[in-house]
Amino acid sequence: MKVYTIRDVAKLAGVSVTTVSRVLNNRPDVSAETVKKVQKVMEECHFVANPNARGLKQAEQEIVAVIIRGRNNPFLNALAEEIALCKRPGKAALIIEYIDEEADEFRHALGLLRRRRVSGLIFVGSRLDDRCAVLNGVSLPMVFATVSTVGTPMERASSVSMDDRKMACEAVNALLQRGHRKIAVFGGERSGWDSLALRAQGVEDAFHAMGLPLDDERYIKTRLTLSDAYAAGLEHFRRCLDTTAAFCMGDSAALGVIRALADLKLKVPEDVSVMGVDGVEVGRYTTPRLSTVVQPVKEIARQSAKVLADLMENGGPPKHVTVKAAVEIRESVR
Amino acid sequence: MKVYTIRDVAKLAGVSVTTVSRVLNNRPDVSAETVKKVQKVMEECHFVANPNARGLKQAEQEIVAVIIRGRNNPFLNALAEEIALCKRPGKAALIIEYIDEEADEFRHALGLLRRRRVSGLIFVGSRLDDRCAVLNGVSLPMVFATVSTVGTPMERASSVSMDDRKMACEAVNALLQRGHRKIAVFGGERSGWDSLALRAQGVEDAFHAMGLPLDDERYIKTRLTLSDAYAAGLEHFRRCLDTTAAFCMGDSAALGVIRALADLKLKVPEDVSVMGVDGVEVGRYTTPRLSTVVQPVKEIARQSAKVLADLMENGGPPKHVTVKAAVEIRESVR
DNA sequence: CTGAAAGCGCTTACAG
DNA sequence: CTGAAAGCGCTTACAG
Numbered sequence: 220m221k222v223y224t225i226r227d228v229a230k231l232a233g234v235s236v237t238t239v240s241r242v243l244n245n246r247p248d249v250s251a252e253t254v255k256k257v258q259k260v261m262e263e264c265h266f267v268a269n270p271n272a273r274g275l276k277q278a279e280q281e282i283v284a285v286i287i288r289g290r291n292n293p294f295l296n297a298l299a300e301e302i303a304l305c306k307r308p309g310k311a312a313l314i315i316e317y318i319d320e321e322a323d324e325f326r327h328a329l330g331l332l333r334r335r336r337v338s339g340l341i342f343v344g345s346r347l348d349d350r351c352a353v354l355n356g357v358s359l360p361m362v363f364a365t366v367s368t369v370g371t372p373m374e375r376a377s378s379v380s381m382d383d384r385k386m387a388c389e390a391v392n393a394l395l396q397r398g399h400r401k402i403a404v405f406g407g408e409r410s411g412w413d414s415l416a417l418r419a420q421g422v423e424d425a426f427h428a429m430g431l432p433l434d435d436e437r438y439i440k441t442r443l444t445l446s447d448a449y450a451a452g453l454e455h456f457r458r459c460l461d462t463t464a465a466f467c468m469g470d471s472a473a474l475g476v477i478r479a480l481a482d483l484k485l486k487v488p489e490d491v492s493v494m495g496v497d498g499v500e501v502g503r504y505t506t507p508r509l510s511t512v513v514q515p516v517k518e519i520a521r522q523s524a525k526v527l528a529d530l531m532e533n534g535g536p537p538k539h540v541t542v543k544a545a546v547e548i549r550e551s552v553r
Numbered sequence: 554m555k556v557y558t559i560r561d562v563a564k565l566a567g568v569s570v571t572t573v574s575r576v577l578n579n580r581p582d583v584s585a586e587t588v589k590k591v592q593k594v595m596e597e598c599h600f601v602a603n604p605n606a607r608g609l610k611q612a613e614q615e616i617v618a619v620i621i622r623g624r625n626n627p628f629l630n631a632l633a634e635e636i637a638l639c640k641r642p643g644k645a646a647l648i649i650e651y652i653d654e655e656a657d658e659f660r661h662a663l664g665l666l667r668r669r670r671v672s673g674l675i676f677v678g679s680r681l682d683d684r685c686a687v688l689n690g691v692s693l694p695m696v697f698a699t700v701s702t703v704g705t706p707m708e709r710a711s712s713v714s715m716d717d718r719k720m721a722c723e724a725v726n727a728l729l730q731r732g733h734r735k736i737a738v739f740g741g742e743r744s745g746w747d748s749l750a751l752r753a754q755g756v757e758d759a760f761h762a763m764g765l766p767l768d769d770e771r772y773i774k775t776r777l778t779l780s781d782a783y784a785a786g787l788e789h790f791r792r793c794l795d796t797t798a799a800f801c802m803g804d805s806a807a808l809g810v811i812r813a814l815a816d817l818k819l820k821v822p823e824d825v826s827v828m829g830v831d832g833v834e835v836g837r838y839t840t841p842r843l844s845t846v847v848q849p850v851k852e853i854a855r856q857s858a859k860v861l862a863d864l865m866e867n868g869g870p871p872k873h874v875t876v877k878a879a880v881e882i883r884e885s886v887r
Numbered sequence: 888c889t890g891a892a893a894g895c896g897c898t899t900a901c902a903g
Numbered sequence: 904c905t906g907a908a909a910g911c912g913c914t915t916a917c918a919g
Contacts, residue, residue: 222670224896235906240898250904267670272896274605275911290634291834293627300624300651317634336556336601445838471835478838500625501805504779504812505839558912569890574914584888606912609895888919895914903905 223264232260243268281311283339283527286328288346289320291444294470294497294514295344298364301520302341311339311531320442325353332357339531341523347371347413360530364523365514369539371412377530377537379522381544383414386512387421388428389546390494391466393510395429397553399464399492403437403455405448405476406468418468418496437462441472448472452479456491463491464552470495470502470511477505477551488553498547507550518542557598566594577602615645617673617861620662622680623654625778628804628831628848629678632698635854636675645673645865654776659687666691673861681705681747694864698857699848703873705746711864711871713856715878717748720846721755722762723880724828725800727844729763731887733798733826737771737789739782739810740802752802752830771796775806782806786813790825797825798886804829804836804845811839811885822887832881841884852876 225239232239234253241249242257260266287299303313314335318327324345331337340361345351347363352372354361363378394402404422407415419438426433437459441451448467452475456462467473473495477487485491487507495502498513522540529535559573566573568587575583576591594600621633637647648669652661658679665671674695679685681697686706688695697712728736738756741749753772760767771793775785782801786809790796801807807829811821821827821841829836832847856874863869 226896236897237899237906237908238904241905244898248904253904267667269609269896270669271605271608272911273898275603275609275896275913276898291627291631293625296630297625303651317637333601335604445834449838474835474838478840478842481840500779501808501835504783504808506812506815508812560912570913571890571892571915572888575889578914582888587888603912606895607914609897609912610914890917890919892917893915895912898911899909901909902907 221264223266225266225268228257228260228264228266231264232257281338281531282335283311283313283341283531284328284331284335284337285313285315285341285343286324286331286345287315287317287343288322288324289344290317292344292469292471293499293501294516295365297499297516298343298520301517302343302364302524305521305524323350325350329353329357332359339527341527342366345413346408346411347416348408348411351376351412360527360534362523362527362530364519366412366414367417367539367541368412368537375537377526377539379519379526379540379542380414381512381514381519382541383417384421384424386544386546387418387466387468387496388424389421390496390512391422391425392428393546393548394464394466394492394494394552395425395431397464397492400431401434401437401459401462401464403439403459403462403465404433404468405439405441405443405451405455405465405472407440407443409438409440415468422466443467443469443472445471445475445478448475449479450475452476453482456480456483456485465491465493467493467495470497470499470509473509473511473551474502474505477507477509487551492552494546494552503549510549510552511547512544513547514544515542555598557600559600559602562591562594562598562600565598566591615672615865616669617645617647617675617865618662618665618669618671619647619649619675619677620658620665620679621649621651622656622658622676622678624651626678626803626805627833627835628850629699631833631850632677632854635851636677636698636858639855639858657684659684663687663691666693673865675857675861679747680742680745681750682742682745685710685746694861694868696857696861696864698853700746700748701751701873701875702746702871709871711860711873713853713860713874713876714748715846715848715853716875717751718755718758720878720880721752721800721802721830722758723755724830724846725756725759726762727880727882728798728800728826728828728886729759729765731798731826734765735768735771735793735796735798737773737793737796737799738767738802739773739775739777739785739799739806741774741777743772743774749802756800777801777803777806779805779809779812782809783813784809786810787816790814790817790819799825799827801827801829804831804833804843807843807845807885808836808839811841811843821885826886828880828886837883844883844886845881846878847881848878849876 229236368376368378409419495511502509563570702710702712743753829845836843
């Protein structure tokens with residue numbers, strides 16, 4: 220199957236290449252008759268312009284890359300979708316790269332920069348540990364969505380996030396206020412600067428404000444997936460029968476823990492209260508409905524796109540936006 | 554910030570453009586010394602090759618487009634991920650386009666074909682109604698994942714799917730076997746050729762095999778989302794107090810219906826049994842665990858990629874692959 | 888191991 | 904309204 224070029228089309232239509240190009244780009248300065256003739260030929264031979272050739276001459280198109288860590292996280296997925304819906308500076312194209320939760324998103328980004336002429340970068344759901352220093356060599360506008368980069372070694376990165384530390388504190392506080400004292404925390408790495416580390420600090424804040432110690436035995440480090448949290452939940456509640464509440468740093472993890480409790484014949488919230496973080500849709504439909512810290516997905520997406528656009532257009536120092544989140548007590552807590 | 558070309562690099566490094574190109578492509582026929590020199594310059598000026606220019610000369614890269622209907626469907630998302638992981642003929646690039654559930658995926662595909670030189674197409678989760686005839690003009694290899702195109706007006710389309718009719722029949726049969734007679738069905742459009750229409754036929758088959766009529770009042774047409782199914786469930790079970798089971802043509806819908814039942818103080822499965830379709834992960838962790846028709850996601854992805862690859866390489870008539878699915882009775886049915 | 892030159896398929900001043 | 908020609912930034916025979 221021959222691939223036609225505009226040269227072929229021109230010959231077939233008996234016009235110049237220039238004219239075909241004009242028709243292709245809907246320029247006004249072609250006679251209606253010619254347009255028709257050329258379009259007919261294009262139709263007949265299923266002509267499709269070569270985007271590489273177009274891109275080569277046309278004002279180089281800007282590309283914004285969105286790098287998402289973990290595809291099956293419904294919260295990050297929803298966020299990616301919203302980001303894709305935001306309008307971008309000029310008509311910058313968007314490339315979305317999902318990378319494995321265990322992979323190194325920073326190396327991945329560097330690799331991408333070497334292959335493509337990216338002019339802006341959004342990281343979604345990144346882990347912020349020592350690795351992030353490698354981005355210091357990058358002078359592109361970068362924004363981290365959902366985690367704050369304040370206080371990290373990355374001096375040039377912007378970020379949009381809720382106040383993870385404060386919200387975790389509020390969430391745990393909600394449990395403390397309801398009389399819970401033995402609270403299990405299902406979280407991640409406590410070092411580093413990312414959301415999970417900040418949330419761990421927030422948990423401590425809440426305990427300390429009440430003059431209570433944070434029981435290390437009740438801090439359970441786990442991946443925040445359904446299956447891992449389920450296993451971790453089984454393990455914990457078999458061992459610690461006196462735990463009356465769980466704060467899970469992700470909704471999927473919370474759902475996994477709730478299921479583990481059910482399998483141990485413990486009722487939520489009668490025996491154990493469970494609180495998540497994120498506010499994914501399914502949490503409104505489970506039984507019991509999941510209490511959680513609802514992150515404003517659209518707001519985070521919008522602000523991320525806006526900060527990036529502003530940086531790409533006007534430059535300037537990195538910005539850090541904090542969006543408002545809310546603890547929503549639903550049926551899983553009492 | 555100046556954008557460097559390989560010409561600039563060549564000048565700075567004191568070599569020819571050809572040599573720079575060779576270094577760029579890791580060709581073996583350059584002296585180590587030269588390589589080092591050129592790489593140093595590239596590094597210094599943050600050189601990134603223009604992919605358009607590369608693509609223009611290099612053997613035109615094949616592009617496979619995946620068109621997915623509805624982004625927040627976890628089942629389709631999982632499928633898309635698996636497809637992305639499958640190896641493709643040559644090193645065909647993959648572009649994944651999510652389109653709105655209400656949009657017309659066929660027009661979208663045609664638009665895409667006009668803009669990009671796509672050499673293969675995978676549709677994920679398409680609705681198959683009269684609109685699909687527009688694809689008859691397309692002579693590209695196309696495969697529909699999750700729906701069978703047998704019997705549709707599309708003569709050139711291949712498909713990979715479970716036997717929707719048979720599996721729906723089996724699922725409803727499982728309910729009938731357990732003594733349920735008043736079964737509500739939450740499905741979609743009953744006309745057309747897509748999965749939902751086939752499943753509706755399967756439901757009828759099951760009823761007819763038992764010599765029972767399918768009660769039209771209990772066929773509820775709804776979008777198969779959490780929120781819509783929730784609303785439809787509330788509405789139905791308020792009205793039909795004698796319904797003892799629900800067959801929902803999607804797991805999200807099933808979860809929505811289960812929640813509606815809970816809000817009506819009806820217990821699942823004691824008062825009403827609920828069965829879904831798809832087999833999404835969260836259904837294994839809800840309370841009660843969701844009974845469902847588990848579709849073999851990886852198998853569908855793998856077969857779709859394989860059929861497409863084969864068609865792209867060798868051509869030939871369209872293929873229709875049927876994969877095995879299984880009704881899994883979990884806690885939501887008794 | 889290295890380079891000069893042609894060419895990929897378009898777009899875009901420029902001239903008419 | 905139309906066309907001849909230069910050029911976008913690379914790659915790739917070809918010659919050395």
